[in-house]
Amino acid sequence: MSDQPIQPFSHQPDPWVSLRAFTPARIALGRTGVAIPLQEVLQFRMAHAHARDAVYSLLATTTLAARLTGLGYAVQDLHSRAADRHEYLQRPDKGRRLNEASVQILRNAGAPPTTISRTDQAVGNTESSTNKQPPVSPLLSIVLADGLSATAVNHHAIPLLEILLPQLQAGGFSVAPINLVQQGRVAIGDEIGMLQEASMVIVLIGERPGLSSPDSLGIYLTYRPVLGLTDEARNCISNIRPGGLSYQAAADKLYWFIRESTRLQISGVGLKDEEGLLDASTR
Amino acid sequence: MAYKATIGNIVYAFPDLRTLLARATPYRSGDALAGLTAASYEERIAAQIVLADVPLKQFLQEAIIPYETDEITRLIIDEHATDAFAPISHFTVGQLRDWLLSDAATTLQLQQVATGLTPEMVAAVSKLMRNQDLISVARKCEVITSFRNTLGLKGHFSVRLQPNHATDDARGIAASMVDGLLYGSGDAVIGINPATDSPAVVVQLLQMIDDLRQQYAIPTQSCVLCHVTTALSIMPQAPVDLVFQSIGGTEATNSSFGVNLSMLAEAQAAALSLQRGTVGHNVMYFETGQGSSLSANAHAGVDQQTCEVRAYAVARKFAPLLVNTVVGFIGPEYLYDGKQIIRAALEDHCCGKLLGLPMGVDVCYTNHAEADQDDMDNLLTLLGVAGCSYIMGVPGADDIMLNYQSTSFHDALYLRQVLGLRPAPEFEQWLVRQGIMNEQGKLQQVPREHPLIAAGSY
Numbered sequence: 001m002s003d004q005p006i007q008p009f010s011h012q013p014d015p016w017v018s019l020r021a022f023t024p025a026r027i028a029l030g031r032t033g034v035a036i037p038l039q040e041v042l043q044f045r046m047a048h049a050h051a052r053d054a055v056y057s058l059l060a061t062t063t064l065a066a067r068l069t070g071l072g073y074a075v076q077d078l079h080s081r082a083a084d085r086h087e088y089l090q091r092p093d094k095g096r097r098l099n100e101a102s103v104q105i106l107r108n109a110g111a112p113p114t115t116i117s118r119t120d121q122a123v124g125n126t127e128s129s130t131n132k133q134p135p136v137s138p139l140l141s142i143v144l145a146d147g148l149s150a151t152a153v154n155h156h157a158i159p160l161l162e163i164l165l166p167q168l169q170a171g172g173f174s175v176a177p178i179n180l181v182q183q184g185r186v187a188i189g190d191e192i193g194m195l196q197e198a199s200m201v202i203v204l205i206g207e208r209p210g211l212s213s214p215d216s217l218g219i220y221l222t223y224r225p226v227l228g229l230t231d232e233a234r235n236c237i238s239n240i241r242p243g244g245l246s247y248q249a250a251a252d253k254l255y256w257f258i259r260e261s262t263r264l265q266i267s268g269v270g271l272k273d274e275e276g277l278l279d280a281s282t283r
Numbered sequence: 284m285a286y287k288a289t290i291g292n293i294v295y296a297f298p299d300l301r302t303l304l305a306r307a308t309p310y311r312s313g314d315a316l317a318g319l320t321a322a323s324y325e326e327r328i329a330a331q332i333v334l335a336d337v338p339l340k341q342f343l344q345e346a347i348i349p350y351e352t353d354e355i356t357r358l359i360i361d362e363h364a365t366d367a368f369a370p371i372s373h374f375t376v377g378q379l380r381d382w383l384l385s386d387a388a389t390t391l392q393l394q395q396v397a398t399g400l401t402p403e404m405v406a407a408v409s410k411l412m413r414n415q416d417l418i419s420v421a422r423k424c425e426v427i428t429s430f431r432n433t434l435g436l437k438g439h440f441s442v443r444l445q446p447n448h449a450t451d452d453a454r455g456i457a458a459s460m461v462d463g464l465l466y467g468s469g470d471a472v473i474g475i476n477p478a479t480d481s482p483a484v485v486v487q488l489l490q491m492i493d494d495l496r497q498q499y500a501i502p503t504q505s506c507v508l509c510h511v512t513t514a515l516s517i518m519p520q521a522p523v524d525l526v527f528q529s530i531g532g533t534e535a536t537n538s539s540f541g542v543n544l545s546m547l548a549e550a551q552a553a554a555l556s557l558q559r560g561t562v563g564h565n566v567m568y569f570e571t572g573q574g575s576s577l578s579a580n581a582h583a584g585v586d587q588q589t590c591e592v593r594a595y596a597v598a599r600k601f602a603p604l605l606v607n608t609v610v611g612f613i614g615p616e617y618l619y620d621g622k623q624i625i626r627a628a629l630e631d632h633c634c635g636k637l638l639g640l641p642m643g644v645d646v647c648y649t650n651h652a653e654a655d656q657d658d659m660d661n662l663l664t665l666l667g668v669a670g671c672s673y674i675m676g677v678p679g680a681d682d683i684m685l686n687y688q689s690t691s692f693h694d695a696l697y698l699r700q701v702l703g704l705r706p707a708p709e710f711e712q713w714l715v716r717q718g719i720m721n722e723q724g725k726l727q728q729v730p731r732e733h734p735l736i737a738a739g740s741y
Contacts, residue, residue, distance in 0.1 A: 015731040016461060019739045023448060023455035026679025026691075027462035034696035034726060036679070044656075044679060048688070051650035089615045089651060090312045148651050209650045210686035 193225030368399030429563025532593030621658030
């Protein structure tokens with residue numbers, strides 16, 4: 001028997017590597033035998049690890065609350081009926097409803113609070129909230145929910161709101177105390193918006209992580225939120241992340257939706273996304 | 284009939300067949316979500332004991348969704364083949380299980396009784412079967428279909444080439460397509476999930492695949508997986524080989540998909556009239572998956588596996604070339620982890636084959652499911668042993684449009700290698716002629732000048 005060491009096998013690259021220029025798909029990976037070369041296997045595993053970590057990531061409630069308070073907005077911490085991630089993943093119905101404590105928080109807050117702007121930082125504003133005055137300007141409910149990637153909300157919600165909130169203020173919209181929701185799904189916004197007696201609810205939520213996008217943020221807008229609405233009643237802006245839709249583009253699009261939804265008093269399939277068309281004609 | 288069993292001092296009574304089927308089902312998250320699972324391990328096995336003694340004839344008398352309100356129930360009852368059923372009509376569900384596993388149930392026997400079996404009978408028997416049984420029985424079945432090549436032959440294993448792109452970019456899709464072909468994939472179909480249902484995009488993609496297919500004389504078929512109404516609207520000006528549609532096992536599920544039986548019949552007739560098949564005339568491609576009925580709030584109290592098998596009655600009506608259960612795509616609220624996904628895939632494959640369908644499986648998972656590539660390797664290997672007709676081939680197993688993980692071209696080659704399986708015969712000959720594979724089925728290193736590489740960078 002020979003004492004010659006076996007040479008390490010270096011896989012042969014596929015001769016069509018140049019085609020990689022045309023797609024981000026994992027093409028021309030090469031092979032060892034018929035298996036994928038280890039380096040590619042490890043890259044894939046790392047991408048999956050990022051996605052898995054995103055699913056189990058936690059909403060950074062303290063940091064988010066501090067940032068939002070700094071912007072001049074009141075914040076409240078809420079939780080769905082899903083006790084933990086395990087239950088959240090198997091019981092979407094529980095992720096769509098608030099737990100009892102959260103309902104109480106919203107009830108105690110009363111409705112409707114007024115905008116707490118930079119110039120009026122009287123957080124709590126209990127006098128006006130017990131006064132049940134009809135809102136003079138459209139009241140928006142804003143929800144930040146972890147969804148399937150708290151990482152997405154932790155990274156992208158504040159930069160986006162920093163663009164959107166001044167737009168809303170300039171446009172004469174009021175904003176109810178902002179809600180941070182753990183173990184929440186999109187429809188939980190319906191209950192929150194209803195309890196805040198808002199004319200519209202805007203839910204910023206972590207989307208299902210893909211291998212190349214563990215931190216993609218989605219936004220859902222629903223006019224006249226009430227319990228029991230379905231997806232046809234909502235408008236959606238998705239894929240907000242570096243490499244996807246930019247904060248500015250997302251905020252502009254959202255503001256357009258908010259304005260049009262308020263004007264037409266609808267949301268969902270009846271509200272067509274014609275922002276691009278309008279922009280083309282006005283810019 | 285009374286569905287009752289006494290275990291120790293507890294009497295388990297099940298009000299009807301629908302409830303009995305649900306309680307007898309191996310645990311999965313979707314049935315729990317629907318509130319249909321057995322309340323205890325003991326109740327589940329009690330239900331299986333009761334189910335084993337239910338005569339097959341009972342399934343013809345007791346509809347689990349009323350005949351009057353559901354066109355799929357009507358389809359199942361009206362088209363039941365009494366003559367094919369006759370040889371097994373005296374069986375109970377338990378006796379059917381034992382017979383299916385016996386040497387007496389040969390490939391030919393199974394083909395002969397297929398139209399005598401209803402989805403509910405098949406769902407029932409599968410609930411009594413272990414994974415091993417689901418594999419053994421499926422392996423005995425042989426369902427052969429054809430269009431430009433022949434699929435489902437024993438000893439052969441095919442791949443749907445799935446070259447999706449997030450924006451339907453034609454060059455991106457072409458690059459993935461060439462990658463797949465050079466890895467020996469694409470004999471089941473070259474099938475694109477478009478990012479949009481726009482007829483113009485669908486036509487453009489169909490034209491692109493068809494040009495490539497004709498230029499290189501590839502013996503395969505193509506499909507852009509748009510809604511059936513979109514396919515109808517672009518025929519006959521577009522080169523439509525196969526008509527695709529997602530289907531479910533209740534009329535209400537199909538309504539949520541925007542289809543019904545008459546629309547599917549119209550689409551099949553239209554595709555047949557194009558006369559594009561050369562070897563055969565199976566022109567339909569269906570996708571299914573456990574949980575779709577619950578997801579559409581259209582399950583009518585029926586467990587998700589039974590709903591799934593009822594969808595196969597819809598598929599069977601239209602003689603499809605391919606049926607694909609997209610088993611792990613729907614998410615953990617229906618199939619929570621690798622164990623549940625694997626069990627469901629083996630059930631779907633076996634039940635579909637017993638009913639006479641050309642079953643393939645999208646061996647897949649999403650990132651919020653408790654599953655990973657190891658689970659997929661297990662399932663892939665089990666399905667290969669079970670004689671699965673085809674799987675998906677996605678570059679690196681990462682679908683960049685649908686954002687989930689399926690199987691790669693490499694995975695398909697692995698399975699062919701370890702189990703000695705061959706591509707569809709016509710496609711295999713083409714691979715050899717192209718220098719992609721040798722006569723022994725070994726993948727070859729193609730030269731840089733291979734014409735397909737140039738075709739990918741047009």
